[in-house]
Amino acid sequence: MATKFVSVPGNIKAAYRQVPEAPNPANPTLVLLHSFTTTHELFEPQFNDQELTSRVNLLAIDELGHGQTENPLGWSYWTQAQMALDDALHIPKVYALGTSQGGFIAARMWMLRADKVLGIIPVGSSMYSESDETRKLGAWNAPKVFPPWYDAFVSTRPKAEFEVPRRFTDDLIHYGFGEAPTKEQHEFWTQRIRDTYKGDEGRKKLLMCTICLEQRDSLELKLPEVTCPVLAIHGTKDGAYPLAVAQKYAEQLVNSAFCVLKVVQEGRNFLTATHPKETDKLVLNWIQDREGKR
Incomplete structure (x- = not known):
């Protein structure tokens, strides 16, 4: 299935892949955000999951500085989040899933456009900066x-x-x-x-x-402001951010409409790629549950 391109503000041509290519308007849309230096191809298992794609429209984006997206001279995870929102502007409401680095962006998407992002799914991710505090929890x-x-x-x-x-x-x-x-x-x-x-x-x-x-900023002080539903998925063998990191930020999401942490045994940092069956099932069940309560 071919990579497509869309022009977004900032003179950026963003690369993305949509599955199915003709989205079902009756299904919710899930924006997929990949990890550091990978591309939308990290989500190949999700693209090939027929149960998932029959119930959810997938929109996977090459982030700034990654894949085939043309990039400006500099960016942050806030500008990454804005680019992802611009890429999906034709879709009024979306869920946002991010693997590792992608989780940093998914959270910022909600903080920038709470009216557009229905819920976030950080997978093998963190809400903090690279700090002594996270290293004490076992982070890389x-x-x-x-x-x-x-x-x-x-x-x-x-x-x-x-x-x-x-x-x-x-x-x-x-x-x-x-x-x-x-x-x-x-x-x-x-x-x-x-x-x-x-x-x-x-x-x-x-x-x-x-x-x-x-050099990313920490979102710790903003976590109590998060009111959207959050599904945190984390593996027990994450080599970058151990389970303790996810447990800490989940506890700080005190005002989330519905926050749940799901643990995947033996799961790694690129959990959507290393354990796609487990991850996809959790994601699909959670989205269907959220949609049933909207």
Whole structure:
């Protein structure tokens, strides 16, 4: 199924995929937001889940600096959220699901347009900055992980020959898929990331993606303002943000209309890809329940 493009404010051409291609107007729409340096292709299992796509319209977006979306010079997760809202402006109401980094964006989508976003589904995600507090809960050690990446990405001269270091792709796949990704997963994402971020423009884009991830703001003080339904899904083997992180933010969503945390045994950070059957079932049941109560 072909990738489509839509022009959104900011002179941006956003890439997306819609399944089914002719959405059923009777079904709710779920916006899918992928993880750091991946693309909408992370949701291939969801696209192929006939039970899910027969009941929910899926709209998966390549985020700023990712995939085939043309990007401005700089961005934050707030501008990422606005771009996703712009991409879906023709749909009056949506749910927003985000895997890992995508969860940062889904939450900000509701904070920007509470009238449009019916509920959010953070999957293997966090509502916090990269901080000592989250590291005490067992989150990945960003101050240790990021410096070698910056050493590879920062340059005072154009680097037309730039290629993504194998160490970076191996690190990312390890954090996302765990210790034993399938051979197909490892090969596909290694090549996809190298293709997306090759050359000097790719280097600049990858540097900005990394800065955006590391230096994001915390949403902790805004969590009590969240009134929409929230389905948090988290795996017990998440390599970036352990279950304790999800438990903490779920407890702080004290004014959510309906907040529930579902735990997937052995689940990894890229949970929608590593455990799609479990995740899809939770998502579908929750959306149908929410729709029945609207």
